[in-house]
Amino acid sequence: MTEEFIIFETAKLLKEKGFDWKCERTIDCNEIIRKYDYPQSMSCCTEINGELVEFLCPTLYVVQKWLREAKNIHICIYNCACGYGYEISKADNGTHIASSTYKGTNDGGEWDAYEEALEAGIQEALKLI
Incomplete structure (x- = not known):
């Protein structure tokens, strides 16, 4: 790894x-x-x-942790038949902020790799700050 x-x-x-x-x-x-x-x-x-x-x-993990601890933003990576996507929510109460529906780079609108989806989720979260 x-x-x-x-x-x-x-x-x-x-x-x-x-x-x-x-x-x-x-x-x-x-x-x-x-x-x-x-x-x-x-x-x-x-x-x-x-x-x-x-x-x-x-x-990527350190940034994900920093967003959670310093900015109260949680990024959750999920997978489905099309690949990997992300959900962004408030870390303290789970309130939905954004998701990656049809924003990904593959034909299904998701990402082929977990790390690609996490990077995209991090970038999206940073733009929201």
Whole structure:
């Protein structure tokens, strides 16, 4: 089993939404993930001409946990005959916020992999903040 890390687009959204948990990895605009021996904060990330080009790169699970604990947003991944989808709700009471019905990339409107659906759900949740 391998750890699944977020993509660059998600890393940028996380920065915009205030993600500040320390990470052992960063990701740059070329989707290159760099590993450090000790956790990094956003202050370590590279800037060029005052614009960030490198961001913290947590695992999908860490972001899912951060959304739950820091933003009260729960992302639930489900599977069906068409593949995987997501439901977004409030973490404290289960109130429905959004779902992925027919938003996926496969012919059935879902995603072929659990991690793809989770990444899409995370991006959607970040846009709602």
